[in-house]
Amino acid sequence: MKSLSVWVLAIMVLAQMSGYAQWQPAGDKIKTEWGENLDPQNVLQEYPRPIMQREEWKNLNGLWEYAIAPKSFQEPGKFDGQILVPFAIESSLSGVQKPVGDENVLWYKKYFSVPSAWKGKDVLLHFGAVDWRSDIWVNGVKVGSHEGGYTPFSFNITPFLVKGKQEIKVKVWDPTDGGPQPRGKQVNRPEGIWYTPVTGIWQTVWLEPVSTTHIVKVKTTSDIDQSKVTFNACIAGGKYGDVIQVKIKDGNQVIKTVKAEISNKVEVKLDNPKLWSPDSPFLYDVEVALWSEGKLKDKVDSYFAMRKISMGRDENGIMRMQLNNKNIFQFGPLDQGWWPDGLYTAPTDEALVYDIRKTKDMGFNMIRKHVKVEPARWYTHCDRLGVIVWQDMPNGDREPEWQMFKYFNGSELVRTPRSEEIYRKEWKDIMDYLYSYPCIAVWVPFNERWGQFKTEEIVKWTKDYDPSRLVNPSSGGNHYPVGDMLDIHNYPGPAMKMYDGQRATVLGEYGGIGLALTDHLWVQDRNWGYVQFKSSKEVTDEYVKYAKKLAQLAKVGFAGAVYTQTTDVEVEVNGLMTYDRKVIKVDEKRIREINKEVINSIVIP
Known part of the structure; x- marks a missing residue:
C-alpha cells in the first residue's frame, strides 16, 4: 500500500x-x-x-x-x-x-x-x-x-x-x-x-x-503616555494554569520578558520607548510563547510599534490630527489596489510593496486604502516602511453610485435587515483582522454615500470598538456631527467648501489629473480623468499648482488630504503611475519636494 x-x-x-x-x-x-x-x-x-x-x-x-x-x-x-x-x-x-x-x-x-x-x-x-x-x-x-x-x-x-x-x-x-x-x-x-x-x-x-493547545490571535495595544504595551492572546484548547510568555526585542537584544496566566493580559512597561512615525518607523520584534505543564505548546513571532493617534488644537485653535502627541498633516494618495493582470491580487510580493515604496519616494506620509482591504503583508510593508493608513470599509448593497438614490429615504440608504447584518459583521471582522497593525490611523466606514446608513450609530460603534484610532464618518458623503473629522471631496483642485471647528477638516479626495499613455492603457478609448493633459510636464505643473493651493489651505484649516490617485485603474487614467506600473507619469523629484512642503506647512507644537 x-x-x-x-x-x-x-x-x-x-x-x-x-x-x-x-x-x-x-x-x-x-x-x-x-x-x-x-x-x-x-x-x-x-x-x-x-x-x-x-x-x-x-x-x-x-x-x-x-x-x-x-x-x-x-x-x-x-x-x-x-x-x-x-x-x-x-x-x-x-x-x-x-x-x-x-x-x-x-x-x-x-x-x-x-x-x-x-x-x-x-x-x-x-x-x-x-x-x-x-x-x-x-x-x-x-x-x-x-x-x-x-x-x-x-x-x-x-x-x-x-x-x-x-x-x-x-x-x-x-x-x-x-x-x-x-x-x-x-x-x-x-x-x-x-x-x-x-x-x-x-x-x-x-x-x-x-498543537491542540495553540495561539489563535494576539491583540496588541500600545500606550506611549504610560510607556507600556499590552498583549491579549486568544488561545485554543487552553486551560487554567497555562502561561503566555512575551519576549520583546530591540533588534537582536531581548529587553523584556513577561509571563502571565492565559486568562490575563500581558502588560509590559518599556524604558524610554522608541516611537514609530513615517520618518522613523521603528518596530519592536516580539516572541509570544504558550506553555502548558512546563512544555512549550506554541510559539509565534510578531512585532509592534509604540505610537499614538489622537487629536488636538494648534496655536491658532485649528483642530489637527496628531501622531505621538504632535500635529501631523496626513497627506497621501487614494490607493485602490487594483492590478491589470491580477485584479485584486498583486502578481508578486515585490509588486505588492512597490506602490507603497513609490508613495514614500514621492514624499507622501499616508495612504487612503480605498474601498478595499489588502492581504496582511501589505499592512506589514506599511508598518515597516512608515506609511500611515486610512482604511475604508468596502461599499456594497446592490447599486453603483448613480443608481443608488432611489434607495434613499431622506438622506440615507434604507438597507434590508440582511444587508445591515452583513455590513455590521464584515466591518467588525475587518477591524478585528487589522487591529494590531500600527500603520492604521483612521477607520472610514462610508464613502460618498455609497451604502451609507445609520451613520451616527455606525460611527459611534466604530469609535467605541476601537478608541485607539480616529474615525472618518463618511469620506465625501452625507455629513453628520459625529466622529473625528469632516471629510469633503472636491475635483479637480483643492477647495475648502465646508469647515468644522470642533473636528478635523480634511480633503478626502481631490486631483484626478489625467494623462493617457499609449501602450499602457486598459482600453484604447473611453479613458478619462477629471482633467486631462498631454505630457508629464503638464501633469506635474498642474499637480504642483494644486499642491501649493493645498499648502495654503492647510495653514488655515485642512488637517489632511488625499490625492486621486496612485495608479491608473482600468479606464481611469488619473494615476501618478500607469496601470501596468511601467511608467511614472510625473516628475518624481518635483512631486516629492512639493509634497514635503505641504506636509510641513502646518504649525508643529
Whole structure:
C-alpha cells in the first residue's frame, strides 16, 4: 500500500508539472512586468501573516481544477480546466479570465499531501480571502462555510485527514453588484469608476501545523503616555494554569520578558520607548510563547510599534490630527489596489510593496486604502516602511453610485435587515483582522454615500470598538456631527467648501489629473480623468499648482488630504503611475519636494 501511495503522489506531481507547462496568462490586456515574468510554480510564496508567524507551514497556491456550474447543481460532473490560485477567475493571471455571474457558482478542487513531520499535530487550513460566500470540503466532508470577501478565515481539518493524498473542494458564490454584500468597486458591467468583478479565491491558501493547545490571535495595544504595551492572546484548547510568555526585542537584544496566566493580559512597561512615525518607523520584534505543564505548546513571532493617534488644537485653535502627541498633516494618495493582470491580487510580493515604496519616494506620509482591504503583508510593508493608513470599509448593497438614490429615504440608504447584518459583521471582522497593525490611523466606514446608513450609530460603534484610532464618518458623503473629522471631496483642485471647528477638516479626495499613455492603457478609448493633459510636464505643473493651493489651505484649516490617485485603474487614467506600473507619469523629484512642503506647512507644537 505504501508503494501504491508513492506512485499516486508521483503521478500527481507529473500531472501538475504538465499543467504548469501549459499555463499561460489569459487575454490581451496590458500586464505588469511581475505578471509577465510570473512563475506559476512559485506563486506568492512568502509567509502570508507576518504579524503572527510560525516556522512551519505549507503553501497551497498554484494550479487547481475549476468549474463554473449552475447554483442548482450539487457538484459539477467534471471540471472545466485549471486555474492559478490565488488569482480571481476573471483575471488574466488565473489563466481563465471568465465571468461567473450570480446564477452560477465557482468550484475549485485540489489534491495535496500533509508533511510526515506534522504527525501528531493539528492541521489548520487557512484562506487569506475568498469573495464572497464559500463552502469547503476536505476528503468529501464539509468542514465549514464563510461569508465575507475581505477577511481571512481558517478551519482545523485534522479530523478529516486520511492516509496518503488529501482532497479539498471549495464552492464560491459571489453576486458582485447584484447582492447585499460589500464589494467595493466591482460591477458586472464595468465602466467609468467601476471595475471588473473579482470572484473566488484571491489571497493565499495555506496549511499550518499546531498543537491542540495553540495561539489563535494576539491583540496588541500600545500606550506611549504610560510607556507600556499590552498583549491579549486568544488561545485554543487552553486551560487554567497555562502561561503566555512575551519576549520583546530591540533588534537582536531581548529587553523584556513577561509571563502571565492565559486568562490575563500581558502588560509590559518599556524604558524610554522608541516611537514609530513615517520618518522613523521603528518596530519592536516580539516572541509570544504558550506553555502548558512546563512544555512549550506554541510559539509565534510578531512585532509592534509604540505610537499614538489622537487629536488636538494648534496655536491658532485649528483642530489637527496628531501622531505621538504632535500635529501631523496626513497627506497621501487614494490607493485602490487594483492590478491589470491580477485584479485584486498583486502578481508578486515585490509588486505588492512597490506602490507603497513609490508613495514614500514621492514624499507622501499616508495612504487612503480605498474601498478595499489588502492581504496582511501589505499592512506589514506599511508598518515597516512608515506609511500611515486610512482604511475604508468596502461599499456594497446592490447599486453603483448613480443608481443608488432611489434607495434613499431622506438622506440615507434604507438597507434590508440582511444587508445591515452583513455590513455590521464584515466591518467588525475587518477591524478585528487589522487591529494590531500600527500603520492604521483612521477607520472610514462610508464613502460618498455609497451604502451609507445609520451613520451616527455606525460611527459611534466604530469609535467605541476601537478608541485607539480616529474615525472618518463618511469620506465625501452625507455629513453628520459625529466622529473625528469632516471629510469633503472636491475635483479637480483643492477647495475648502465646508469647515468644522470642533473636528478635523480634511480633503478626502481631490486631483484626478489625467494623462493617457499609449501602450499602457486598459482600453484604447473611453479613458478619462477629471482633467486631462498631454505630457508629464503638464501633469506635474498642474499637480504642483494644486499642491501649493493645498499648502495654503492647510495653514488655515485642512488637517489632511488625499490625492486621486496612485495608479491608473482600468479606464481611469488619473494615476501618478500607469496601470501596468511601467511608467511614472510625473516628475518624481518635483512631486516629492512639493509634497514635503505641504506636509510641513502646518504649525508643529
